[in-house]
Amino acid sequence: MTALESSTPETEVGALIDALRHLPQGPDELAALLPENLPMYEKRSAAEMGRLRGYLLAAFADTGLPDAALPYVIESLETGHIAYEVAGAAIGLRGLETPSVGVAASLLRAIDNLSGADATVSFESYKPAWPYAQPTTALTEVVRTIGHFGVRAEAALTELELLARQRERFPSPLLEEMRRVLDEAGAGHGEPACDAACECESCGCVPAVELGSDDSCCADLALPEQVQDHASMRAMLEDQDGRPESFEEFFRGKPSVVAFFYTRCDNPYKCSLTITKLAALQGSLEERGLAGALKVTAITYDPDFDLPNRLRLYGNDRGMQFGEDARFFRVTSGFQEIRRRFGLGVNYGPSTVNRHQTEVYVLDERGDTSASFTRLQWEVEAVLRAVENLFVDVELRRL
């Protein structure tokens, strides 16, 4: 593959993506471009990252979608707030041979997220000029993908029936596309869909899985490369009240849940939602009498800008109850160390974060990662289960 660097013009990256569409090694080489923390993405703006991501994902429609790329496609469907990226993910998903139950849910979530925020986009070339020769929209592509899977995405078709009646919510051309898809699926619509309980050997399909759940096949694929050894961690932190803290000391002695975020994140389905869920997790831990047994924390990706008062306000506004074991941090020294330690899925433009995944980690009392919830949307209940499992492990170790 051509060596790509942060200085490689985005149009050249676009040309490479086009070249890979038709090569046998295309799927794997395209998948290798997906992690946002690759050096080639440094110093690019968030807008450029969104364009590259959307175009890259859409290419999987031509090459076929490899397993390694599926979590990225699902991530963009579930958390994308820019029409181009979501459209690219919806198109790329058509490279998947057999959809799973989780895929239908992700497509429906994309419709929910982008309702009212859809836009005209085009994949006719990389960065085409307005007006487009082949215009489309994110929701049109999501609906077409539901149509592409047909009865294999039964749950999505059923929901589409309801959505197609919401005239006050969607523009007329999209409603027409929904009707077209439903009409075409009409003949087979109603046949049983493949689900987790399906006997795959008998029906010949791939077993359906709920992406994002604990036991998802893709959750493992999404795990970043992490350095488990934390013995030499010298990173220093500062909390929401300006109090200094050593990373190593703070994350020892008690298990912790640590989320990563930054206050300038403009995607409502990423940092803002992560911190809101973290506050909900805090409430659930309290209800279960586990509040004192665990630290609930978050660390900003943007330590230069996220000063203590910003961390405090951001947490307060989303329901966090700060205390000795519930603190938000910025890293005052050794951020690169922490980036490597967790294998953070983040990269930086000239001014701030240009792209990041969602990431929440459960650490044991030694500061080692016991569970991670990265890229795909995480649920409070799933983290609670991981925490409870960790407590059992800790008890067993004591015995």
Place this chain on the structure above:
Amino acid sequence: MSEGAAENLGETTRREVSEARAARSRYLSDLAATAAASRAARPSRRGLRPDADEEPAMTVLTDRSLPEESRVGVLQRLASSISRRAEYIEAILAIVKDRSDSAAVREAALQVLGSAAFQVVRFRPHQQEYDDALHDLVADPEPALRETAVSILAQQHDPVVQETLLEGLRGDGPLPVERERAIQLLAEDDHLDNLPWLQEMYRSGSESAREEAVRFMGSYPAAQTTLEGILRDKRESKGVRQQSGASLRYLAPDRFEVIAKEISTDTTDDPEVRTACLSALQHLGDTDRVYADADFVNRVQDVSSDESAPQVAQVARDLLEQRPNP
């Protein structure tokens, strides 16, 4: 309220309601007459329902042969209610997109759509077509329409218009708006690489442009040194220096505190800037730490009796009086 006053108020209200009703009635009557004349003159205009049930407002709005003021008048009247009427939104979108229509009418139509778009839920089915129309306007020959469209899209962080502005600034394409305005609009999105453009705007812009540039720099940690330099620069205007102080305080409150202490007690500096620095130290940020700095408090005491700068002296006295444990 006395009984008499209440009666007067009631009378005034009744009179105003009556006048408003009469004005509305006159307007509707004029509108109906204009629409009837329009229909009589051109009964089979394309794109319109030919039936006689068509609303007069729609007839007048879409009749390009009528005077601009009649059509603009209808648009202004419709402004508050069009989000409930899909057919009017479509008609107004068609006017905005029609480059051969009157610029004044198109501008008024764009303004009405902009207001309607604030009714987010009702406007939702039309949002995408509206955005498409705005994208078309970015290359419109009418500068006012271009400016409005580019502003709306840039404030939404629209990637297409951001790219157009960037290409224009780099000299790779036409700029749809003035260069300074383009930089300001890009600066609405702090995830872009705006600092070099803001620094250019600061170097070459008017005083108000420099003030704007410094305001936006407050989002960029890399601008800290620049902001410190501007705040200290005695040749710079008061307004720009005060804005740089506000931006620096937002970005790095500790550094602002250090520099504000220097400036506020520097008798050779501008009294207004000194006053602003003292006020910020007294009312904003970590005031306990400010009062705990004995050296600074001593210098403020000197300032408080400085008759050559009475305004600064007054603020200095206020600061000392507010000290928790003098």
